Amino acid sequence: MKLFKTLRLATKDYLHEWQVSICFVLALAAVLGPMLVLFGLKFGIIGGMIDELIEDPTNREIRPVSSARFDDNWINQMRARKDVEFILPRTRSIAATVQLSSDKADRFVNVEMIPTASGDPLLQKTSAPETINQIVLSPTAARKLNIELGDQIQGSVTRRYLGEAERVELSLTVVGIADADAFTRDGAFVNLELMEAIENYRDGIAVTQFKWSGSEAPSERTYPSFRLFSRSIYDVAGLQKALNAVGVEVRTKSSDIELVMKMDRNLTMVYWAIAIIGLFGFSLSLGASLWANVDRKRKELSVLRLVGFRTGDIVWFPMTQAIYTAVLGWGLAIGLYQAVAITINTMMADQTEGQSVCVLLPEHFAAAGVVTVLAAIISAALSGARAARIAPSDGLREI
Amino acid sequence: METQPHSDATQREGGTIYHLRNVVLDRKSEGVSFRLNVPSLQIRQGEQIAVIGESGCGKSTLLDILAFIAKPSDIDSFRFRPNLADSPTDIGALWDKKQLNALGDMRKQHIGYVMQTGGLLPYLTVRDNINLSRNVLKMKKDDTVDTLARELGIARHLDKLPGTLSTGERQRVAIARGLAHQPSIVIADEPTASVDPFAAEKIMALFMELAEDRNITVIVASHAWRHIKRLGLRRLAHHTSRSEDGRTTETVVNG
Structure with missing residues (x-):
């Protein structure tokens, strides 16, 4: 019940400070959107190449020399x-x-x-x-x-x-x-x-x-x-x-296949390097802003402590807001991705015979969502712990 | 309940909300040490107490002790009895056992707090702000909030956000919030410090009147005795002494 009250208060605060909230959401989408596009391209191009390899049975043929x-x-x-x-x-x-x-x-x-x-x-x-x-x-x-x-x-x-x-x-x-x-x-x-x-x-x-x-x-x-x-x-x-x-002794197209698989591996590695840096950067920036937010809201949080919210309830305050940011930012990033993907695919349609260059599956979106929310929760947990340490008297006498 | 009534003790504690004996709080920062010493303090139900003094004399610390926010370094006896029907609670024991949540529950149930600068949540309407404590205590909706708002002259602001109110109006909202959950005690730390003197006097008078009507014990800290004197508050005697090198300050409160 208290949890629900904290959620309600955190929600009201999030809406009340909508300018700040929008900034958080934009910052997240700015990191996540390009990452989705990048992965979409990797998945689309490599996927197309692999599809081509799979579709042509001669690639699976093994001939004795x-x-x-x-x-x-x-x-x-x-x-x-x-x-x-x-x-x-x-x-x-x-x-x-x-x-x-x-x-x-x-x-x-x-x-x-x-x-x-x-x-x-x-x-x-x-x-x-x-x-x-x-x-x-x-x-x-x-x-x-x-x-x-x-x-x-x-x-x-x-x-x-x-x-x-x-x-x-x-x-x-x-x-x-x-x-x-x-x-x-x-x-x-x-x-x-x-x-x-x-x-x-x-x-x-x-x-x-x-x-x-x-x-x-x-x-x-x-x-x-x-x-x-x-x-x-x-x-x-x-x-x-x-x-x-x-x-x-046989002759095969294994070298072609190996080439595509190697490209897949290398691009995946490059992608993950970028993704991890991006995610790390996002977590840091979200963590830093939530951390600063706890400072900014010190007085308000101490008021909550004073009227009887317990330590455990207060933790949910930054947590809730971080999850909002994660979900909204994720949604916006998907929107950005869709716009870019449609543009790229339409532009390239002539050269690729209608095959999509930028492709993501629903499970990719889901995975991105889960990772984003987790990153947000982890960074919020730190500032939540900080918020929980606020004593009821902390913010009472600032002017 | 005590099975064997001590006629003497019962007499003395009858109607006593706070009973403190030899409660000491030491604080040290940057080589300067401060000590608040309360050899003996009794506050009776319905009393209106004023703690007057310059900033730094320890009046806020005293309020924090009385609101179970600050942990005293040493307690001989610290008993709290918000309902005369119940036996007193041993606050010293709760601090010793680090039962912070129990202290918090005690505070939210029995104590209202009016902050110096209002301490209103900017994202809640005036009504929700006043309702905050009632809400946390899961109290039923009734006309308490409307009545308080009417008596404090802020009824027409109930659905606004605090940011649109003047300082004086916000202070009235803070007073309404301190009273709304019908606490036994309201603690107010310089509740009118940020309001001009004329308005301050008016707000303070209104505050005392409302508390008196509801038989609520009031403890007010203020640096200006002048306009409080007229309201008939009991001034808590305290004496502040400073060592010659100025590194040690001790305030002794009795009352």
Whole structure:
């Protein structure tokens, strides 16, 4: 009850001295506002860069540099890793081509084949081939063949077998056209089975499914290479290390990722340095002004002591006012930030394709509020302790 | 309550609010020492006491002792009995046990204080200022404040802030605040020092009248005996002596 009375008196005093109160609030907003803008820029720019990295799956791709021998067992072990999102073995690249033709175009197009399956990060927007006769074309190949979704096309594969040149034909259904980013050359995403069949055919091994003649298949298949995507960009470096450890040299974009992460770390450090100095400065200035306020109000506080407010009640006097300053200053700082952020984002909109440069999330505002109120409480506690030490007779006889 | 009434003591203490015996306060600052010595002081209920003297003679210190604000260095006996129905409270014991909150409660309940320069809170209206003590004591709202304001001639200022009033008006508000919670004692330290002599006399007369009507004991410190004499206050005898080197001052109060 007494606490409530102190709050009421502190509130009345705060409103009565509104000029002084406004100065406190402005002083706080002047420190906090720019800090929010700074953090918004850091968060927006770095966040945008990280988003870009995350959005482009090729940043998560890990490619073996040279060919080796990987069996199904090894591939499955890799697939079981938590940091691996997608892995498929590749057949020999020299055997992984096919010549395509369509009724709609009077030319042949030689394409590279890329093994794929559902969940392929490069085919997020198109459906992956589900059967051996389905195919997804790269945009350049699709254009050259004048193809639309659902069209039938012919594939032909040649080989030299027992001294003779041979050719087999395949009928394929186009189930998708990949993004331009996914594959820039003439290419076709196909079922791994089809690639294995074509490699077998070229190696002179019989493919029963298509009734292609040849010798018997060896008992175990090995692959020279694989397609591997990590689950996130942060897993790339770890996977690269793990692969290097088992003697598989790989190429990744880990250096790009590392660069952004390093920038994030450095900017965060710079930001915190500024934030801590700013917060420290604000706490000092608020503390100093509250401290001086206790001096200024010595007489009034001693009157409160005289009419029966206890030590513990008096502490709440500067405390309440500090919290008002913190909350109002925080609100004003958010207002300032919003104005600046909207201005910056509008100004930069042309260059950033609509992506916001200055961004803060609600939790950032909340965190700033909590930190500000805490800083205010700490600095008010000091002057509150001072206010509490005022004896009832202290201010009675000043003139 | 005392189970065995001492006829002598009861007689002597009957109606006595303050009973002090050999209460001493020593103060030292910058090599100069000051001592207030109260060998014996009794103040009876309804009495109007004047402590007259130049500044520095220790009258404020005496008021602080009587308001439980200043801690005496030495106490033989210091009893306080605001309600004659209750047994006296041993103030010396409370100081010894450092029960500052108990002393504070005693003060806010039974003592009104009128300050030299008003001591009004600038952010509260005149009404809220007068109500401050009543508010702290959670007293019910009644017409006390309005009555006091009317009698002191400040009724039309009740909803203004003190900053808009004249010094004399502010002093009247301070007097109203000192009386509003119906204390047993009102202590006033130079209540009219900042007002011109003519107004001062008027305000003081009004103050005494209000206190008398309410049977409130009044203790006033002032440096001017002249205009208080006429109001019929009992002047507290005191004697101030200074050592030859001027480093020690002792004031002895009896009454």
